[in-house]
Amino acid sequence: MSARLRPPRNASVGFVPILLANLVPLVGVARLGWDADTLVTTYTLELFLAVPVTALKTLFAQRPPRSDRDSNFISPSRELTRKRGSVVLSRWLPPVYPRTVPFIASLAVPMAWLAAFLVLALSEANALTAVFSRPTVVVSVLGLLVSQAIDTWRDYIRGGRYQETSPDTVAERAARQTLFVVSLLLVLEAVTRESRPAAITTVVLAVFVGGKLLTEWASYRASHSDAGDTTGFTGWLAGPKRGPESTDDPDVPTAEPDARIQTDSTAVAATAAFRTVDPKHGLFYFSVGVLFWLLSAGATANVTDSSLAVVGVTLAVVAGWVAFQLTKALAFYLEYGTLEYRRYGARLVAYDTRVGEPQWSAPVDSIRNVTFLDTRFADHLFDTRTVRVTTGVGDDETERILGPVVDADSLVETFDLPVAVTDPASFSPRTGAIALLLAGAICVTLVVLTAGSLVPSAVTLILWFLLPALLLAPWSVWRLAYSN
Structure with missing residues (x-):
């Protein structure tokens, strides 16, 4: 990290904007007569609008994700997470890493939950009135967002914190903080549901705001801990330890390749689209979405008895499902759409031409179990072929996909694949x-x-x-x- 981009030694100074923004709700409770509905609406709006900030931080996270993510709340599919390389979109911004896309897709689920929770909060007449009639509520929400944006730009981007962060850590930390705050909001709703003396209600609300502020400090301390050895609540909020600094480089000879075979990007894009509607890859998540909608809409109907709120929850769930499917399709395309298979002597190297990085390599003589995948409809539409192979031996044994490519004969001949090229299966x-x-x-x-x-x-x-x-x-x- 260059000296110009180093954060100040006293990193606690960066917490000042977050502290000031979180004091506004405290003033609202103590001086402006904010009630529980106003606080719930304010913090739910903050959580919902902070999801794009989390997605942006995830996109720039430079370290590779950890391989052991079984205990995480955010656990995306393995596709693309091992992708090497990055793309520079602007000299003012850090590089964008395609391997972060699956983690961003996983954020669609908590975002849908937050949208449903927000609709539930806004469906209360008092909360809706508070949002649009009290400028201090709008100022509070904007202040909370601006404080996060300042910290993201000052420390994460300009200070180079993204260089020490992995995407699973960013997404997991945001998910855990959201879970904790939403739990506090639910407790607040339950405690303040019955009428109590104004003084007691004010104390309860002030204690809640203090708890939220403590959560912000714990999250800030966890994200700015260089040692990565936080314990207790801060350790849980920090999420998993950051990933390794880098992955092992594939074995790539320095000479020019003997041959190159490019994947057909159009066929890859079509395959990604078709995967969103087949039962194995796409429609399974439809059932999950229906179950989520049933729980959210049922709770909303029972609490508010408002058809408009149910419609809002439904739209939130549909939007989350569509965003999730589109992001998964994008991840599939980024995984295979720009690959080029190169022959270097006795090695096969899969090279991504967009990010300019080799993705994997294997000895040609280790390729076996070669099978043509003739049930991909995109291959029939664009006259391409896709091959599944096994590469490596022992711990390096991996099943991989080659293609889709236009010239299957050239693919087999170039890499000495132990299979006879047959006519593709016909489609009726x-x-x-x-x-x-x-x-x-x-x-x-x-x-x-x-x-x-x-x-x-x-x-x-x-x-x-x-x-x-x-x-x-x-x-x-x-x-x-x-x-x-």
Whole structure:
């Protein structure tokens, strides 16, 4: 880190903007007569609007993520998390690391929860009035956000803290802080639900604001701890220890490659899109979304008895699900879309032309178990082929995907793949059409049952939850459309 970018020695000075911003709610409770609904709305808005800040910090985190993330709240799929390299978008900003995208996708889940919780808070008439009629509430929310933005720019970006941070640490720390604050908000709602003397209510609210401020200090201290050995509550809030400084570089010869074969980026993009609607990769999360919507909308209806609030929760859940699916599709494209397979003597090297970094390498003679994946619809649309292989031996044994590539013969010949190139499996349009008609009939039936209230609402919800299982039948018919 250059001297110009080093943060000041007394890092506690950077907490001053956060401290001042968190004192505004305390003044609101002590002097301006803020009630519990106002505080809940203020802090929920802060948490919800802080998610983009967390996503930005995650995007710039330079260290690779840790491999053991089983105990984390945020645990994305393994796709792309091992990606090497970065892209510079602006000389004023740190490099962007594609391997952080899955962690950003995982933030869609807590963001949907916060959106639902925000709708629930705003559905109370008093809270809604407080937001739009009290300028101090708006000032408080803006102050809380500005304080985070100052800390992010001053210490994380300009001070180079991103160089010492891994994406799993950033996302996990934000998730834990959000969980703790939301728990405090729920306790506050429960404690202040019954009418109490004004003095006691004020004391309760002031204690809550103090607890929130203590949480902010613990989070700040955890994120600015160079030793990374915080313990107790601060240690839990800090999340997992930061990842390794770097990963082992692939073995790449220094000479020019003997041959290059580029993946077809259009076919990769189409495959990423199709994965969002197949039961194995995409529709599973649909059931999770339905379950989440059922819990959120049910709680909202019971507490507020407001149809508008239920609609708001529904839109929040749908937006979160769509954002999650789009981000997963982007992660798949970033993983395979710009790869180039290079032959260096007796080695195969997968090189990413966008980030300019080798991703992995393996001896050519270790490649085995070669299989053409002929059930990818994008390959039939764009006349490409995709191959699954096993590389390495012992601890280095890994199953990898090569392609999609336009010239499968050249791929096999260039890397001496132990497989005979056969014609791709044909696709039966008639069988495919039957599968689509079956899937469409199932979806239309569910829509009609829901809109017409032809069955009890509980049955309808169960059917929507089971939609991925119901679509397995047309999915099986779709796969029968491929024949050798």
